[in-house]
Amino acid sequence: MQHHDRNSDQTTLTESPLAFDFQATTPCAPEVVEAMAPYWSELWGNPSSRQHRLGLTAAAAVNLARRQIADSLAVAPERLIFTSGATEANNLALLGLARRRGQGHVISVSTEHHAVLDPLAQLEREGFRVTLLNPGTDGLINPAQVEQAIATDTILVSVMAANNEIGVLQPLEAIAEVCRHHGIAIHSDAAQAFGHIPLQPDALGLDLVSLSAHKLYGPKGVGALVVRDGITLEPLQWGGGQEAGLRAGTLPTALIVGFATAARTALQDRVQRNHRLQTLRDQLWEGLQRRIPGVLLNGAMEPRLPHNLNICIPGITGSRLHRALRPHLACSSGSACSSGAPSHVLQAIGRSRAEAEASLRLSLGRTTTDDEIQLAVERIAAAVCATRS
Template sequence: MNPLYFDHGATTPLRDEVRTIMANTWEETFANPGSLHDDGQKAADRVNAARRLAAQSLGASSREIIFTSGGTESNNLAILGAARYLRNRGRHIVTTAIEHPSVLQTCHSLEAEGFSVTVLPVDRHGLITPKQVESALTPDTILVSVMAANNEVGTIQPIAAIGQLLRARNILFHTDAVQAVGKIPFTVDDWGVDLLSVGGHKINGPKGTGLLYVRKGVRLTPLLYGGGQERGLRPGTLNTAGIVGLSVALQLAVAEVESIRKRLEQLRNHLWNRIQTEIGGVTLNGHPQQRLPHNLNISFDRVEGQAVMLELNRYGIAVSSGSACSAGKHAPSHVLSAMGRSAEEAYQSLRITLGWETQLEDVDRLVKCLEEVIGYLRSLVPGE
């Protein structure tokens, strides 16, 4: 049987359109876009066109787009860059307990530099409220970082309401939108964000590419030094083909977001309904409605998620027992723990994430294999 891929929350395959334009870029514009000769300027033109395309997709201007190596670098540049630039104005940062490690660890690293960090708790669905954010603010608060949608359980946060709240108080607002882009429609003005992170490999673009939206007037201290590229915020020779591929992937993801969202929701709901009725003993993790359309995070009674993942792998089916960024760590998910799940419940979790190429027959085959795997694993439990 053909292998099936249900781990799009970890990474996604390149779309054909992206692969083609990247190949053409490597072939035609290998020169350094910082060079002044004709070949260099041809490469620079490609980068500038990609910047305009990416900006248009987010409802931004091209001067507000900084290309990076991915979501992790974008998150680091946003948080460290903003905090260090504004340190004389205040040293308090607010974030949430379910952020990606590239946000949580970055925020906590600033504590060694004299900053204080408030980590907001979430409810059992992984949600925070604007009121929580408001209550956490102090005269010393300079930055709030709240992810748009969680990478493990798919819960979508009230970003627009939080953005409106912070705009009125002149506090910078960063959102990690890596999982949200291409799955839910938005513009940077809709959300009222000052800083927004995007990663290419979550939207069927190339790995090692990303961008940071930096609203006009927002100043950051760079993390790296050595050149003037990306307005001095991200020095180093630009990855022309990667940038071009990222911009095309972003354009396609945003253009198709409504149709893709509807189709993925239907497939995900079909999958969830079949699992409940045909397998049973399963709990949904994350908000039942305010969730990403392609994400299904569930816990099966009496079996560990990693065991299910490994057994499915023998069937040629790829899923995840949590975030790929924490794979290999023998510790319960910090996201599920923050949502009040026990360690046992967290270890029982399985993340299934669909993609634009997923078909109904793929979902039905997954259910059939899951039923066999869960039945087999439960039969090994003493007393069953």
């Protein structure tokens, strides 16, 4: 029997950076890797090839996965359009609906991910009007803001479910009710929400919902757009007519099977996982407050993703803080896609450029332990101390 030494765990942990960036991506769960394995080689057929067994086997796997993901969302399977990820799903939803309508006004939020903001900028170049609402200092949008922004030619509202940086959960159901009252479609980027909080598009009143597999321990390179019946979109690409003509191209069977496995696994342990991670997240926040006088929370603590903490340490140089921390702890100052630029999300909720640079997004994962929380507090406090000195 192998002797287990708690001190050896501590020694091992100090040898490599602690992982606190699970909102950027997650590792594939072992059961996901196992489920995908046959479809890389042994069962290599094209699901569009229905004339032989290899193709039929792949098609059956895709159909089963589609049904499993749809069941987890309480929607009909045919409403799921597979994409390469949430970025493509966002583009298909926003550009697809607007271009089908031909003209009009779109409302969104200044704290959205660039996968929403950049397609909206493209729509502006094409002649559409775009209004970006500014949230309060808590990061939240009030449904009354949406009501006030609606014009006679408004065709679409897009509000993300859970913010990728500060983790706050927008009041989607209330915003969707405003949209329904005015007969306006509503889209939500739910990449950070699916698998982590309850998400049923119909119950929330959502018309278009973007999903990603790699945020919930599934593979990178696959996602989906959920489309309500009656919503018509212009495709972004043309070819073999796959996915009801909305997304041409050979379907990646292995990735889709992995996506479905990840979604099922996430739903099975979501309540227990969330309780554990929220407890650890709260311990992290309490520890940082004890060790770092003046540390600030970015965004509302509630409602918030249970595995997200975003803090600001005023009065220090952000670049020096991140440089001191990099060998010891993997986290970020903003979105994984921001290329080091100061967070537009944090500046939108009132942080200065310097404060945004001196902020840390700390996101916990399934493997995060009590020991890692304690070590993270120590390492962040030490980095702050080194930066200040």
